[in-house]
Amino acid sequence: MHELSIAMSIVDLVEEEMAVRGVEVEAVHVKVGLLSGVVKDALLTSYEMACMQTPLEGSRLVIEEVPILVDCPNCKVRRPVLSMQWFCCSECGTPTAEVVEGKELIVTALELRQ
């Protein structure tokens, strides 16, 4: 359960942005890769706790989950993996560990309070 640490990092990062830009934030948009090691529901709960007694109290966290994509050495294109338990191209079944997307843990945008 490291989602609370992650949520606190998000709050720190956004507070910094708020100070720099001189804005108030209503919602924080994040991208969470399925291989980032972060669980969506746990992060949502943790975020609420991390926001308490900060300028972000009451703000929303909008999570976009990013599927795992690999570079298939056979098809020569970017494809989703078959599953977390089976790292192979979902089209041709070639095993590959060349993950190109799905490890993200990034704040992508802020919704401002008008």
Added chain:
Amino acid sequence: MNTEPRLVEVRKNVLKQNDVIARALRDQFRDAGVFVASLVSSPGSGKTALLERTLTLLRPHYRVAALVGDLATENDAARLSRSLAPVKQITTGTLCHLEAAMVQSALGEWDVNHLDFLFVENVGNLVCPSSYDLGENLRLVLLSVTEGEDKPLKYPTIFNSADVAIITKMDLAKAVEFDLDAALHNIQAVRPGMQVFQVSAKTGDGMTGYLGFLRSRQANARAAAIQSAIQSLR
């Protein structure tokens, strides 16, 4: 009237603070020519036993040291000190994983320029450590024969964040009817091409191959450090 757009783009890595420190550590380790390996696994799968054996066998030939993370107690540091290598305990309190800043502060006055190998034993946990870069060159994930062959399928993320898998407690494999083929198959399913070593820290079986691998990786790190030192002189 406020003319600012309602949505502003940011694109910032949530763990940027950790990543910045991890990058600084990696640069520091590279310049010093020290090879850094971290160990992750569930609690009780034999990280400390493997590390004690590793330190004991490497110490006559190399300058080795270890940092060991746990929620509480100095027990593991005391155990590892039997290898006569310098060891420091990192107690995390309630934190379930190590972060780059903890490694940095634990290094303290240690001069990594005087080391060939540094080992970092993470807190026993197969979930949380996967998100945190510690600046290491190599991440080893351990799976003991007593845990069951399907561990990689249950915890694919940590296997994906690691470079090499080590199956430990091989001396118990027969007693617990460990299905080696199934375990190897499951590791390859979640991380195709992953290198796997099978060891028993107790009997020493398999240690030669695994240590040979570490030695060759260390030699590469040392050669890279010399290369970059020469280049900076030019």
